[in-house]
Amino acid sequence: MPVPPVQKPPDTIVPVKPRQGIHLAINGEPYLHTGDPDMPLLWYLRDVLRLTGTRYGCDRRQCGACTILVDGKRALACERPMRTVAGKNLTTVEGLVGPDGALHELQQAWIDEDAVLCGYCQPGWLMAAADLLRQTPDPSDADINALPNLCRCGSQPRIRRAIHRAARQLRGSST
Numbered sequence: 001m002p003v004p005p006v007q008k009p010p011d012t013i014v015p016v017k018p019r020q021g022i023h024l025a026i027n028g029e030p031y032l033h034t035g036d037p038d039m040p041l042l043w044y045l046r047d048v049l050r051l052t053g054t055r056y057g058c059d060r061r062q063c064g065a066c067t068i069l070v071d072g073k074r075a076l077a078c079e080r081p082m083r084t085v086a087g088k089n090l091t092t093v094e095g096l097v098g099p100d101g102a103l104h105e106l107q108q109a110w111i112d113e114d115a116v117l118c119g120y121c122q123p124g125w126l127m128a129a130a131d132l133l134r135q136t137p138d139p140s141d142a143d144i145n146a147l148p149n150l151c152r153c154g155s156q157p158r159i160r161r162a163i164h165r166a167a168r169q170l171r172g173s174s175t
């Protein structure tokens with residue numbers, strides 16, 4: 001009886017060993033970080049993923065330029081090592097835009113109120129404002145003033161107007 005030929009494995013399937021790492025989602029996309037678990041999240045976002053909207057301002061938890069959302073809540077990317085975001089859903093300023101490319105109400109209000117001066121701090125303010133409006137749909141000036149973000153250009157009055165405008169928009173109110 002003839003011996004059947006040895007079957008070669010398909011060369012289109014490349015076996016890959018499972019990799020240890022930190023699974024997380026950023027702006028709806030899944031990622032696996034296989035590097036140092038103590039790497040600051042801010043470096044991962046900016047240097048690895050090139051999501052440079054999240055800014056490096058002080059690296060000392062003082063300026064808010066690195067503000068993002070972790071599971072929908074305000075967080076500072078400079079103070080979070082990668083190991084603390086395992087299994088979390090992150091949103092950066094790049095993820096504020098809707099899936100159809102429509103600007104978030106806050107982004108539109110920022111444009112309408114001409115809130116941006118040099119611009120460096122603004123992504124952090126947008127993310128802090130998103131968290132504020134999630135918790136407080138009709139914020140007072142004092143609520144906005146209590147946000148821990150800094151702007152050395154003095155755009156706070158414009159930012160305040162923009163947050164009020166976006167809040168009205170989100171509430172479906174013209175007042």
Ligand code: FES
Nearest residue numbers: 057058059064078
């Ligand atoms: S860079 Fe994170 S608070 Fe300033």
Ligand code: FES
Nearest residue numbers: 118119121151153
């Ligand atoms: S707009 Fe320049 S630091 Fe805020």
